[in-house]
Amino acid sequence: MSEMIKKNVNDLDLNFRYEIAKKIGAKSLLKCIQCGVCSSGCTVTEYVDLQPHRVVASCLLGLKEEVLSSKAIWTCSLCHRCTERCPKNVDYSFILALLRNMAAREGKIPKEYSSTVEVIYDNGFVVPYTEGMKKNIDRRRERMGLPEIVPPNLDDIRFIINETGLGDLIIKKEDDK
Amino acid sequence: MTKKGNKFSLFLGCTIPLKMPQLEKAFRDVASILGVELKEMEGVSCCPEPVSLQSLNIDTWLTLGARNLAIAEKMGLDVLTICSGCYETLKTVSVLLGEDPEHLKKINEILKKINYEYTGKITVYHFVEILTQPEWLEKMKSLTIKPLDDLNLAVHYGCHLIRPSKIMRFDHPEKPEKIDLILQTLGAKTIDFANKLECCGYCARLQEEIGEKLVEDKMTELCELEEEVDALIAVCPACVTQYDRKEKIIARRTGKELNIPVLYLPEIMAIALGVALEDLNLSTRSVKPNKLIEKLTT
Ligand code: SF4
Ligand code: SF4
Numbered sequence: 230m231s232e233m234i235k236k237n238v239n240d241l242d243l244n245f246r247y248e249i250a251k252k253i254g255a256k257s258l259l260k261c262i263q264c265g266v267c268s269s270g271c272t273v274t275e276y277v278d279l280q281p282h283r284v285v286a287s288c289l290l291g292l293k294e295e296v297l298s299s300k301a302i303w304t305c306s307l308c309h310r311c312t313e314r315c316p317k318n319v320d321y322s323f324i325l326a327l328l329r330n331m332a333a334r335e336g337k338i339p340k341e342y343s344s345t346v347e348v349i350y351d352n353g354f355v356v357p358y359t360e361g362m363k364k365n366i367d368r369r370r371e372r373m374g375l376p377e378i379v380p381p382n383l384d385d386i387r388f389i390i391n392e393t394g395l396g397d398l399i400i401k402k403e404d405d406k
Numbered sequence: 407m408t409k410k411g412n413k414f415s416l417f418l419g420c421t422i423p424l425k426m427p428q429l430e431k432a433f434r435d436v437a438s439i440l441g442v443e444l445k446e447m448e449g450v451s452c453c454p455e456p457v458s459l460q461s462l463n464i465d466t467w468l469t470l471g472a473r474n475l476a477i478a479e480k481m482g483l484d485v486l487t488i489c490s491g492c493y494e495t496l497k498t499v500s501v502l503l504g505e506d507p508e509h510l511k512k513i514n515e516i517l518k519k520i521n522y523e524y525t526g527k528i529t530v531y532h533f534v535e536i537l538t539q540p541e542w543l544e545k546m547k548s549l550t551i552k553p554l555d556d557l558n559l560a561v562h563y564g565c566h567l568i569r570p571s572k573i574m575r576f577d578h579p580e581k582p583e584k585i586d587l588i589l590q591t592l593g594a595k596t597i598d599f600a601n602k603l604e605c606c607g608y609c610a611r612l613q614e615e616i617g618e619k620l621v622e623d624k625m626t627e628l629c630e631l632e633e634e635v636d637a638l639i640a641v642c643p644a645c646v647t648q649y650d651r652k653e654k655i656i657a658r659r660t661g662k663e664l665n666i667p668v669l670y671l672p673e674i675m676a677i678a679l680g681v682a683l684e685d686l687n688l689s690t691r692s693v694k695p696n697k698l699i700e701k702l703t704t
Contacts, residue, residue, distance in 0.1 A: 253464065253509050254502055272605045273616055306610035306620075307457060309569035313579050320570070329461040338462065341611040345458035353451040354420040366424050373431045373687075378423060379448035385520045386451050389473065392516050393466040395459075 234295060241291035249288055249331075255324050260317040261285045267311035267321050277301040281311050281321055284328070297332045303339055333398060343398070350390055350399055353381040413443040414486035414531070415478040417496065420452045421643040422489055428687035429643055433488050433533065433672040435681045440545055442536070445483055450474045453495040456566070457609050460495075469513050471499035476517060476524040484529045486536065488672075490642035494566035494574070496530045501573045532567060534641060534671070535576060538584045543591045551680035553593035556701050559674075560597055560628055560666075561585045562640040562649070565605050585641065585671060592678040597635065601627050606640075608648040621652040625664045636698045638668045646670050654692045667695035677702060 250258045267281035268274055279287065279301040287296045296302065302325055311321040332338070345355060352358045358366060358380060367377070390396050422429050437444055451470060454460075460467040475496060478485045487493040503510040504526050514523055536542060563582050571579040580603070586596040601624040607617030628635045640646050650668040657664040673686055683703075688695050 253468075253506055272607070272620070273610060273613075276613055276616055300612070303461075304610065304612050304616075306565075306605045306607050306616060308565040308605035310565075310605075312570040318572075322570070326460050326464060330464055333462045339612060342458045342461055345455065346462055349452050349454060349459065354424060355452045355455050356420045356424040358420075358424060366427075370423070370427050373427055375423070375427055375430060375434070376446055379446070381449045381451040385473065385522075386470065388520055389469045389516060390466055392519075393463055393469050395463040395466040398462060 234292065236292070242293040243291045245291045245293040245296075246289050249324060249327055252327050254320055255327050257317070257319045258285065258288060258324055261289065261319050262317055264316060266314050266316060267319070270310045270314050272306045272308045272310065273304050277304050281325075284325070285319065285321065288324075288328075296328060297335060297337065302328045302332060303342070336398075338398065346390075346395065347399060350387060351383075353383055353386045411484065412441060413445065413483060414536075415447050415481045415483040416444040417447055417450060417453070417474065417478070417485050417487045417492055419487070419489045419492040420455075421491070426643050426647075428690060429646070429670045429672065430488070432670060432676045432681070432686055435685070436672045436675045436679060437533075439549060439676075439679045439681075440537070440542065442486075442533075444486065445481060447474075447477055447481070450477055453489075453492040455491055456495045456498075457611065465513075467495070468499055468503065468509075469516055471495050472503060472510075472513050472524040473517060473520075473522050475500060475528065475530070476522040479524060479528050484531060486531050486533055488533055488641075489644075490532070490564050490566040491644060493530065493532045498573050500526065500528075500530050532576065532641070534567070534584050534588065538587050543587065546588070546675075546679075547591050549680075550592055550678050552678050552702060554589065554674065554678050554702070555593040557594040557636045557698065558597060558633055559589050559594045560599060560635050560638045561589065561602065562606065562624075562638055562645055563603060564640060564642045564645045567641065568603075585639065588671065588675065589639065592675065594674075597631070597633070599627055599631065606645040606648040608644040617648060618652055618656060621649055622656045622660070622662075622664075625649065625653050625656070625666060626662060628666055629662070629664055635666055636701065637674065637695060638666050639671050639674060640668060641671045643670070650692050665693055667691060667693045667698060669695060 250256050265282045271281050279299045305325055309322045454467055454470045567576050568579050568582050577584045589596050607620035610616040646668050653664045
């Protein structure tokens, strides 16, 4: 998206910035002064279609659609250098996660992300821990003299996933199958 | 023993106990030698991991994290983590919810339906934070059996331990020294290098080449240093895996001679504290630490 975006002012979502800023940990968005420090230290800055300071600017301008469809919001190594160094204390790496949440709600989820959630839904862990897998893991741990794993009650884990709204995403995917 | 105590609820996470139990073994050996008392946390889930879950739904991430913390709270013990991903999640969840009582209330409404409650009474620690307290360092020094005197080590802090410092409050974000301090206490020399604080790239899921470039840059720098580096020391299973696996792949692709072994901090601590090498399973690494072992045993 390095080319110029031309947009009619009526097509901007002027509420977008407040929609983000009201979420937990995201109030700082409104303080950005566009200094570019976040982009200059960003681990993935050469790989993104929209650099960090431009993502922030786009949020402030109301370019919701452009931001939520950008690959930039998913291309992040989670190094948190942007948040660390911002002179205005903008929590960019956290705001980026919120933007991914918004994109996810619109169904825009790269498979590299959705598959992990399914594993947690099925196992309570991010590593498969059922049947054959469980047997192998348990045997290996026993050989090393490590204590037995007491896994979580899966009903609890699924209840939380469903109650917080992530379950819808998993169910939506099941329907597609 | 210290003002932070010597008894903790041990949060293992998933990757270490299920995929790399040899790392857990090394940590437990170190803890038992030093006298850190660990209580098992039954029924905990994935921390949950900070990449996917937080990306898809922050509330799910916060609530699952708060459930894990509630289990420690019931045990009445602060949490000790041994993986940087777990540390980042649990610490961030505790700080964010600590600063936002309204949100905590919302989360507890969900938790109460499954008989959990998190009130924010406990603190989340990374084991390095505890073991760098003066009392523990002293004890470590007095219990060292095989000093690491001849070793030249490079430390990889990893991002999640140190940044963002306003949440993690672990060490100086641009000049951390806690891990160096442990290694120096055990007798080793640690080096400064340009890429020391660079990310390992493991969490950049979308493009494999990002991680490869980061690993290549760091490992190439270390291999080209005048003084030979005996090992790269990391504290996170993801960083260990990333450097260890990718190093081999990159060496094959580029023809560069990259052969620095990657160890998990407790592994090298265990060696210094006298744990038998055959108990550590170091041969599971793709770059075998043979030279380092030779140096330590001759
Ligand atoms: S570093 Fe902070 S103030 Fe500067 S452009 Fe980035 S977000 Fe805005
Ligand atoms: S956290 Fe992501 S966006 Fe921020 S500097 Fe690191 S890679 Fe860039």
